[in-house]
Amino acid sequence: xxxxVCIKRVPETTDADVFVDKSGKDIDKSGLVFDLNEWDSYAIxxxxxxxxxxxxxxxxxxxxxxxxxxxxxKCLAMGGDDAIRLTDPAFDGSDGFATAKVLAEAIRKIxxxxxxxxxxxxxxxxxxxxxxxAELLGIPHAALVNRIEVQDKKLKVHRELEGGLxxxxxxxxxxxxxxxxxxNEPRYVSIMGIRKVAKKxxxxxxxxxxxxxxxxxxxxxxxxxxxxxxxxxxxxxAQMLEGKPEDLALTVFNILKDKGGLT
Amino acid sequence: xxxxxxxxxxxxGELRDITWEMLSKGRQLAESMGADLGVAVLGKGVNPxxxxxxxxxxxxxxxxxxxxxxxxxxxxxxxxxQLITERKPSLILVGHTATGMDFAPxxxxxxxxxxxxxxxxxxxxxxxxxxTRQLYGGxxxxxxxxxxxxxxxxxxxxxxxxxxxxxxxxxxxxxxxxPLTDEGLAKRxxxxxxxxxxxxxxxxxxxxxxxxxxxKDAENIPMVKEFADAIGGVLACSxxxxxxxxxxxxxxxxxxxxxxxxKVYIAIGISGAFQHVAGMKGAGTVIAINxxxxxxxFNAAQYGIVADLFxxxxxxxxxxxxxxx
Numbered sequence: 001x002x003x004x005v006c007i008k009r010v011p012e013t014t015d016a017d018v019f020v021d022k023s024g025k026d027i028d029k030s031g032l033v034f035d036l037n038e039w040d041s042y043a044i045x046x047x048x049x050x051x052x053x054x055x056x057x058x059x060x061x062x063x064x065x066x067x068x069x070x071x072x073x074k075c076l077a078m079g080g081d082d083a084i085r086l087t088d089p090a091f092d093g094s095d096g097f098a099t100a101k102v103l104a105e106a107i108r109k110i111x112x113x114x115x116x117x118x119x120x121x122x123x124x125x126x127x128x129x130x131x132x133x134a135e136l137l138g139i140p141h142a143a144l145v146n147r148i149e150v151q152d153k154k155l156k157v158h159r160e161l162e163g164g165l166x167x168x169x170x171x172x173x174x175x176x177x178x179x180x181x182x183x184n185e186p187r188y189v190s191i192m193g194i195r196k197v198a199k200k201x202x203x204x205x206x207x208x209x210x211x212x213x214x215x216x217x218x219x220x221x222x223x224x225x226x227x228x229x230x231x232x233x234x235x236x237x238a239q240m241l242e243g244k245p246e247d248l249a250l251t252v253f254n255i256l257k258d259k260g261g262l263t
Numbered sequence: 264x265x266x267x268x269x270x271x272x273x274x275x276g277e278l279r280d281i282t283w284e285m286l287s288k289g290r291q292l293a294e295s296m297g298a299d300l301g302v303a304v305l306g307k308g309v310n311p312x313x314x315x316x317x318x319x320x321x322x323x324x325x326x327x328x329x330x331x332x333x334x335x336x337x338x339x340x341x342x343x344x345q346l347i348t349e350r351k352p353s354l355i356l357v358g359h360t361a362t363g364m365d366f367a368p369x370x371x372x373x374x375x376x377x378x379x380x381x382x383x384x385x386x387x388x389x390x391x392x393x394x395t396r397q398l399y400g401g402x403x404x405x406x407x408x409x410x411x412x413x414x415x416x417x418x419x420x421x422x423x424x425x426x427x428x429x430x431x432x433x434x435x436x437x438x439x440x441x442p443l444t445d446e447g448l449a450k451r452x453x454x455x456x457x458x459x460x461x462x463x464x465x466x467x468x469x470x471x472x473x474x475x476x477x478x479k480d481a482e483n484i485p486m487v488k489e490f491a492d493a494i495g496g497v498l499a500c501s502x503x504x505x506x507x508x509x510x511x512x513x514x515x516x517x518x519x520x521x522x523x524x525x526k527v528y529i530a531i532g533i534s535g536a537f538q539h540v541a542g543m544k545g546a547g548t549v550i551a552i553n554x555x556x557x558x559x560x561f562n563a564a565q566y567g568i569v570a571d572l573f574x575x576x577x578x579x580x581x582x583x584x585x586x587x588x
Contacts, residue, residue: 013399014476014534015555020403027403096380097372119364124398127359128380131368140337140449143365156453161274161361162518164458167334172449182506219410223377227406229398232559238551238567245575248568249582252529252550255566256494256583259548260470260527263587 001056003047006117007040009071036071039118043179045186048079057081077193088206090214095222096126104136105210115176130178141176146183265298268352281358286319288424295387307332317434328441333452336366345442359418378416383423458512470496471525476503477532490580501539517542535560
């Protein structure tokens with residue numbers, strides 16, 4: 001089975017202090033560490049597990065600048081066979097729709113049976129690229145997939161719904177699946193592993209290679225425009241408890257007694 | 264007359280909360296845009312839904328077909344393509360749910376209609392809409408606008424808009440013939456599967472001690488479990504802990520896990536993504552412990568402690584043990 005995985009390199013903001021930058025349209029990323037988008041790490045792992053079971057190839061695709069090579073190499077070190085970076089100044093400012101257009105044009109050049117993407121990206125959280133991509137390519141899709149079983153020319157997939165419920169579908173190949181976190185346990189990549197793929201060629205494609213006009217991508221090819229970003233309004237918020245750990249413990253104990261019926 | 268159409272969401276015989284939330288927001292938008300509010304309900308034997316919905320909209324569009332018994336993006340897209348092409352609404356509201364995330368993006372491409380996903384704010388600005396979305400896991404909000412002229416499609420985050428009771432609307436029920444045929448589908452529903460119930464039912468606990476990504480390693484869980492035991496609480500968690508297989512799915516609080524209503528909920532090392540908060544907002548009192556003073560969890564808590572959980576939890580455990588002697 002030949003699989004294409006679409007990935008993105010994103011800043012890690014879970015534990016970081018986040019500030020709005022001077023443009024007012026993004027955060028200040030200067031002090032942030034970047035890594036492979038969490039959902040995508042499950043998507044690439046799932047592709048490699050399928051390859052290990054069934055043979056075939058895993059091609060990793062990412063739209064982004066040279067920095068994205070780092071995440072592409074991580075995917076190669078995990079077991080990907082080829083990496084392609086889609087890069088062009090014209091791609092800057094692409095929203096989820098424009099990004100999917102670029103990916104679709106690149107994918108038309110590559111033979112495949114299955115495309116995996118993360119369900120969403122940690123940074124912009126659109127949760128739309130994979131499903132838009134499927135429609136642009138005219139193939140079926142399923143979003144939020146947390147289990148895949150391969151059958152002959154079709155897959156049995158589980159979609160994660162709300163409240164612990166799952167929906168099981170049969171889907172014909174080729175197809176696009178957007179992968180939910182928790183579907184597998186992404187393998188660890190050692191520094192040695194990264195070094196081994198450090199010299200591997202990463203192909204690049206721009207608009208001229210992809211049968212795309214510059215106005216179809218980037219800001220002009222997008223559907224939505226980001227006007228400004230701001231820190232979320234703080235609601236009433238919590239009453240912040242301060243003091244020595246022992247005093248805090250006493251306060252917590254009293255809250256538990258008062259509100260939780262602790263004796 | 265302009266029209267806003269809400270796509271009703273239902274599963275296993277029940278209309279889902281997001282439907283009422285979208286109708287409530289849709290009503291307000293319809294009033295400020297001078298538009299009619301409609302709601303579309305697709306399914307098999309959905310007359311009871313139509314009756315339940317009719318006081319909330321000017322029109323209820325019903326597509327009743329046995330092929331719509333369960334949700335399938337393929338059938339939904341076919342039916343909605345026809346309905347929307349015919350009605351030409353200026354705005355379509357869809358839930359940013361497991362269902363909406365599966366069909367709205369592809370439907371928007373087919374309709375050549377711009378889509379803004381996961382919106383927590385929708386404001387009318389003259390002829391345009393100004394939307395609010397969240398970036399970076401809820402650490403930043405963004406104002407977003409559409410680049411093209413409408414019509415538009417907006418997917419709405421569950422829980423973002425309150426249900427406000429208003430005087431009833433006439434709710435004319437409009438039956439739309441289904442365009443579906445017995446033609447084969449590329450995607451075929453097989454069944455629903457329920458997640459396994461855990462050993463402990465976290466929905467029944469009075470006190471829940473819940474851990475998140477901040478716990479860093481499975482090895483650190485016993486420390487929190489000891490604290491939970493010391494206060495007679497039950498251990499729960501947020502999604503990353505289950506994704507890493509450190510605790511079973513039955514322990515997960517949030518949209519894709521359990522909805523809990525304990526008397527006291529102690530969130531330890533949980534940043535407070537909306538999917539998690541949605542599952543615990545029914546708690547009586549929430550105490551949040553996080554080292555990041557800007558963590559969104561502090562907005563969902565009554566009491567907050569900014570601290571390193573590895574330093575504070577052992578002290579909490581010892582002190583409570585001492586006080587309960």
